[in-house]
Amino acid sequence: MFNWLVGEGASLKHHIPGSTNYVTDLKERLNPRGGSDKPRSSPDDVDNSASSKRPFPLNPTFVSSPILSEDLRNEIYKRVVKQKKSVRTVSVELQVDMRRIGATVRLVELEKRMEKEKKSMAIPFARAVHEMVPTTPLAEGGEKQPMHEPINELPVHRLTQPQIFYPVSESRQFTRVDAGRVFSGAPALLTKEEKTVTVQSLISPETKRFEKVGKGADEQDVLLPADARIPHPQMIELERDYINNPNESRDRWEKYHERVKKSDELEQRRKEAAKKKAEARTVRVKPENSRFEFRFNDVVVSKETTGPDGRGHIAPGRRYGVPTYDRKKGQVKIPTKVEV
Numbered sequence: 001m002f003n004w005l006v007g008e009g010a011s012l013k014h015h016i017p018g019s020t021n022y023v024t025d026l027k028e029r030l031n032p033r034g035g036s037d038k039p040r041s042s043p044d045d046v047d048n049s050a051s052s053k054r055p056f057p058l059n060p061t062f063v064s065s066p067i068l069s070e071d072l073r074n075e076i077y078k079r080v081v082k083q084k085k086s087v088r089t090v091s092v093e094l095q096v097d098m099r100r101i102g103a104t105v106r107l108v109e110l111e112k113r114m115e116k117e118k119k120s121m122a123i124p125f126a127r128a129v130h131e132m133v134p135t136t137p138l139a140e141g142g143e144k145q146p147m148h149e150p151i152n153e154l155p156v157h158r159l160t161q162p163q164i165f166y167p168v169s170e171s172r173q174f175t176r177v178d179a180g181r182v183f184s185g186a187p188a189l190l191t192k193e194e195k196t197v198t199v200q201s202l203i204s205p206e207t208k209r210f211e212k213v214g215k216g217a218d219e220q221d222v223l224l225p226a227d228a229r230i231p232h233p234q235m236i237e238l239e240r241d242y243i244n245n246p247n248e249s250r251d252r253w254e255k256y257h258e259r260v261k262k263s264d265e266l267e268q269r270r271k272e273a274a275k276k277k278a279e280a281r282t283v284r285v286k287p288e289n290s291r292f293e294f295r296f297n298d299v300v301v302s303k304e305t306t307g308p309d310g311r312g313h314i315a316p317g318r319r320y321g322v323p324t325y326d327r328k329k330g331q332v333k334i335p336t337k338v339e340v
Contacts, residue, residue, distance in 0.1 A: 008026055009026075011026065012026070015131065015132050017131045019131075019132075020053065020055070020064070020132060020133065020134060021132045022054070022055040022064075023055070023056075023057055024054050024055060024056075024057050053134055064133065064134060065134075065149070066133070066134035066135055066136045066148065067129075067130070067133055067134070067135055067136070068096070068100075068104065068135070068136060068148065069130065069135040069136060069137050069138060070130065071137065071138040072094065072096075072136055072137065072138040072148075073104055073108065074108070075094065075138050076090060076094060076096065076101055076104050076105065076108075077104065077105055077108040077109075079093070079094075080101065080105050081105060081109075086260065086264050087101050087102060088231075088232065088234075088260055088263075088264065089257070089260055091151050091231070091232070092151070092232060092235065093145065094145055094148070095145055095146070095147040095148050095149070095151060096148045096149065096151065097148075097149055097150075097151050097231075098151070098231055099337075099338045100148075100149070102338045103338050136148040151231060151232060152230045152231060152232050152235060153230075154226055154229060154230055157183075157223060159183040159184060159223050160183055160223070164182060164183065166182050173194075175198070175199065176199060176225040176226070176227075177189070177197060177198065177199060177202065177224075177225060179225075180222065180223035180224055180225055181222060181223070183223050184213055184220065184221075184222045184223045185213060185214070186211065186213040186222045197209070199225050199227050199228065202224055202225060202227070202228040203227055203228050203233045203236065203237075205262060205263040205266045205267070206262075206266070208228065215304050234256060234259045234260055234263065235256075237255075237256070237259060238252065238253075238255075238256045241255060241256075281297055281298065282295050282296070282297055283295070283296040283297075299314070299315040300315060301315045302315070
């Protein structure tokens, strides 16, 4: 081991700025241009191929994912906070997932707050990490922004995992809308609804419908087609416009921004309506000369709302309800997802 550390492994002791410091890069470091045994020692000799992103020699299927560069991170914050662009629009423009954009804005806000409070930050450590791992740069003026990660991927839904043999009449057209209802255990659409409820209608924010099936704790949303569940369904129409009019780039993007704006407005209206509905059910009582405010909600206590074990979240259980486990040991108390 010591012979290897003194020999070929000595080139890993000091990293080259802008290059990864992986064991798999030893061949390129010792022989960067194929004809010389001179070690690579300058940023101009950096190898950006896919092999340079595989840190484990015995696991070639693992590829290290890049992180956001400082310029790209600051550009995300600038477009969301200062230019007031929607998270969805910035995600498409910079090819970054919406959840990562929300997390980036929060972290930059935290960093700026620490700067105002004059707290110490590990800036040298951050610079060293950015020099040793792959990063996604910000495209300069006029160039196409490189993709940081897929922004329209869907995880495998738990309802689609089992195999279901569902008999269908040959005279009936079975679509992806019907397949989602079969996986969800929902009843089939009525004959008059089959022509109106299509994949295209479920993508459009004006005609998109939300259905639930089941009772009590078993209640769940009816599974929609993948086109309606992806984070950016408006990109489907954008691609269709590109196929029909490949040379009308400006008109194509104007239509896309109009769809996004309309979708965001409808989503905002739904949120406001849901907030007003919840506020109408809440009774607020604030005693005089008190800093506390009591909020009461009317609930229906039944087996369907409390569940068979009395731990349903819709209504409290018997007596004073079931205590929360916020202070119990072994419980996850950190956020497990980012809402955008």
